Amino acid sequence: MEIPEGKKIYFASDNHLGAPTMEASRPRERKFVAWLDHVKQDAAAIFLMGDLFDFWFEYKTVIPKGFARTLGKxxxxxxxxxxxxxxxxxxxxxxxxxFEDELNIPVFHTPQEFTFKMNTERSRSTFFIGHGDGLGPGDKGYKRMKKVFTNPFFKWLFRWLHPDIGVRIAQYLSVKNKLISGDDDAKFLGEDNEWLVTYCKSKLKQQHYDYFVFGHRHLPLDIQLNANSKYMNLGDWIQYYTYGVFDGSTLKLKEY
Known part of the structure; x- marks a missing residue:
């Protein structure tokens, strides 16, 4: 992707709109929409790194109620x-x-590689980008659960629930189990114990990337992996309101 002169790439993650209730999350939604208005002035592209909603399930003709301000923006x-x-x-x-049909937004279900280049320079920067869940060592319970959640048969079964019932059950379980940002997510485990750092270092043994950008941890992190590679976690829009911005040469973590 070529970045025009004066333009930037923006990254944000983990808004969890709708949690703990739609009404309680509305001020956060308004703040996020204001941020979108702010960054669109010089954005070459915007990357949303997952968990924009605390729960989202698409039936064939139905989507969850709400989020009109965000979807419209x-x-x-x-x-x-x-x-x-x-x-x-x-x-x-x-x-x-x-998202693809109504908003013209490509949706990725796995991490992707991107290369960004300023149109006034020859240098290129390589990025490895994803939400971050299920990567790296450990967390075997979640990895098994994710396989169930993404299984076509179980998704087909869930669609047989009336949306009023299915969405209500899913929202209740999400908040009940503190999946927004549990206490463990909010703690820095130390570089040697951060499983996404371990994952990034493992990837670097196979191929060089200038930057790794993830969400999921709900904790703003900016870690130098080696002399030429950096890992950034984008934090969240529940407590930190942090985001990443790449100007063609440097990736920075900022607070809105």
Whole structure:
């Protein structure tokens, strides 16, 4: 992707809109929409790194109620010609066409490689981008659970629930189990114990990337992996309101 002069790439993750209730999350939604208005002024592209919603499931003709401000703003941005890319998180695994068809937003279910280049320079920067869930060592219980959640048969069974029932059950379980940002997620485990850091270092043994960008941890992290590679976790829009910005040469973590 070529970055025009004066433009930037923006990254944000983990809004969990709708949690703990729709009403309680509305001020956070308004703040996020204000951020989208702010960054669209010089955005070459916007990457949303998952868990924009605390729960999202697409029936064939139904989507969860709410989020009108966010969805409308995203449609406005893509209609203006600014590309937006979406990576599903562990709370919105069940995207299956609505963002692509209605908002013109490509949706990725696995991490992806991107190369960014300023059109005035020869240098290129390589990125490895994803939500971050299920990567690295450990967390075997979640990895097994994710296989169930993404299994076509179990998704087909869930669709037989009336949306009023299915969405209500899923929202209750999400908040009940403190999946927004549990206490463990909010603690820095030390570089040697951060499983996404371990994952990034393992990837670097196979191929060089200038930057790894993930969400999921709900903790803003900016860690130098070696002399030429950096890992960034984007934090969240529940407590930190942090985001990443790449100007063609440097990736920085900022607070809105």
């Amino acid at each position: 995203l449609a406005e941005i893509t209609d203006s010609g600014i590309p937006v890319y979406y990576f599903v998180g562990n709370h919105d695994l069940w995207m299956s066409g609505y």
